[in-house]
Amino acid sequence: MTDARPQDLLADFTPPFLYTRETASRAPSAPGVHVVLEHGTVLYVGWTGDLRRRLHQHLAGNRGSSVLHDQVGQRLDEPGREASADEIADWLGQREVRWQETDFPQPLRDALVLALRPPFNRSVPVQPGS
Template identity: 60%
Template sequence: MPAPSNHDLLSGFTPALSYTRDVAASAPQAPGVHVVLGGGVVIYVGYTRNLRTRLRQHLTGNRASSVLHDQVGRELDKLGPVATSEDIADWLGRCEVRWRTDDNPEAAKHALVLALRPRFNRQVPKLP
């Protein structure tokens, strides 16, 4: 049996939207799973109890409050001086985001990380 495509794995998610503060503010205040895409490829999968708050944290938070913010910052640090929160938000602003509400977002994230192996997820579960 062939592996599911990214399209199949992201069934039920919103269409890809530019990752901006306005888009983050439009996300529901509900539990769910979210993906960040760079060049059409899933680069991060996260889950939360409040999509709106979490998407905003990734953009405007700090390295201690967001794994994604920290991981992007580490990549940008390699290119020159230590990346600021604004540098990280600008980089993420060139990405896209998709989400779906989910009553068990942690399990959904786990399955997506296993299947997609996104570059900015720090801990990729081991295959059984």
């Protein structure tokens, strides 16, 4: 999978949408994998049992409940001032999100993280056979 281009790896995902609360509300309450992009570059890959709930959690959650929320917050923090949840949601709202429903999201997420090495994913899964 590592030789494929990002657009090929995401061929079965939805088209890109601005990552807003409205978009999150349109996502299915189903298991799947989601990606957050900036100018076509994948910043984050996540998996969940409920896409709608998880997409909302990244936007409105807290740093303890969402790796993405925490990573964006760290990017936006200034000396002596932590970025607010609204600032994090605003930043995400200027990015795009795509998703793919699947009953087995974790293997797809792991393969995408291995192939794309997104900067907001804290850890990279162990490659099979390593």
